[in-house]
Amino acid sequence: MFFWIYTSFIETFFLSLNSKKPCWDVPREGLQHEAIENEREYYENFEQQEILKKKAAIQSKINEKRIDEMHLTQAQLREKFIGVNQFLKECTKKTKRSEVQITEQKTQQEVLSDEIEAMRRDTIELSIFEKKFREIVEEFQPYVNVFNEVIAQSEYESFEDLINHCDSLMLAQVEIAEREQELIKGIELVRQKMVDSTAKAAQRIIELNDELAELERCYSQAKSETFKWENTLSTAKDYITENEKQTITLVDSIQHLYELLAKRNDEKTKLKKFDVGAQLDYIRDEIEILEDIIKRAHHKMAKEGQSMLGEGSNRFPNVADKGSNLSD
Numbered sequence: 001m002f003f004w005i006y007t008s009f010i011e012t013f014f015l016s017l018n019s020k021k022p023c024w025d026v027p028r029e030g031l032q033h034e035a036i037e038n039e040r041e042y043y044e045n046f047e048q049q050e051i052l053k054k055k056a057a058i059q060s061k062i063n064e065k066r067i068d069e070m071h072l073t074q075a076q077l078r079e080k081f082i083g084v085n086q087f088l089k090e091c092t093k094k095t096k097r098s099e100v101q102i103t104e105q106k107t108q109q110e111v112l113s114d115e116i117e118a119m120r121r122d123t124i125e126l127s128i129f130e131k132k133f134r135e136i137v138e139e140f141q142p143y144v145n146v147f148n149e150v151i152a153q154s155e156y157e158s159f160e161d162l163i164n165h166c167d168s169l170m171l172a173q174v175e176i177a178e179r180e181q182e183l184i185k186g187i188e189l190v191r192q193k194m195v196d197s198t199a200k201a202a203q204r205i206i207e208l209n210d211e212l213a214e215l216e217r218c219y220s221q222a223k224s225e226t227f228k229w230e231n232t233l234s235t236a237k238d239y240i241t242e243n244e245k246q247t248i249t250l251v252d253s254i255q256h257l258y259e260l261l262a263k264r265n266d267e268k269t270k271l272k273k274f275d276v277g278a279q280l281d282y283i284r285d286e287i288e289i290l291e292d293i294i295k296r297a298h299h300k301m302a303k304e305g306q307s308m309l310g311e312g313s314n315r316f317p318n319v320a321d322k323g324s325n326l327s328d
Contacts, residue, residue, distance in 0.1 A: 254279050261286045 151162055258279040262269050265286075271278050 251276060254283070257283055 147162060151158065154162075254276055258271065259269050261283060271282070
């Protein structure tokens, strides 16, 4: 709106500049002329402003009317939109309900179709069974006639009595067969026990044979070991027999030497003949004493410048050696 007013003002201004003025309206020089010119321009602008105000007021009323119409249209459109939206929501709900119902109807239709198909199959099977049953009835009709003749000629009062008697005979036969099976099972159990016992006995015999073989092997080893030790013992006995005389002679010599040394020391023989260890200890002690005496004599004679060889004092040259041998 402001742009339109501004455009109208510019057009009017340029038209006023280009308009032809009368001859008396010639600009004069001076301030008065400028004041008149300015006043005239002021009035023209004022008039133009009034015109523009009127146009603006008219345009404002038009715009207000348009705004009111627009608000009214907007309210109407809002109401229509709300109605349409509500309608769409209801349509959506109806669509969902319809889809659910359609799904349920389809499911129910499938179930009913399956039931119908099952009934159709059952009907076909029943028809086939009826046909077969009729054939069986026709096939066994002669037997029924025979049963009727038997009932008429026998003591049975009805067909049920005959069937009951047959059932009793069949039950008795079944019981006899069951008893026979039980006896067969008992016999089989006894046979199995005998087989198990025989197998266990055979296994035990095999184990005993193995133990017997092991004992025989141990006996053979013990026998060979016994022969070995018998040979060793025989050799030892022969060796003992051969060295027994030397041993007795050596023991007698030790006893005699012990008695000589004891007699030399004026002592009684306290040790027994076969107490060889104690006798040897005694002899060793005496020999050590004699060796000590000989060493002292040599030492003394060496100091005096004499020798025991010339005096015949070395009458027992091997006494030290014998003593050392005995000590060993």
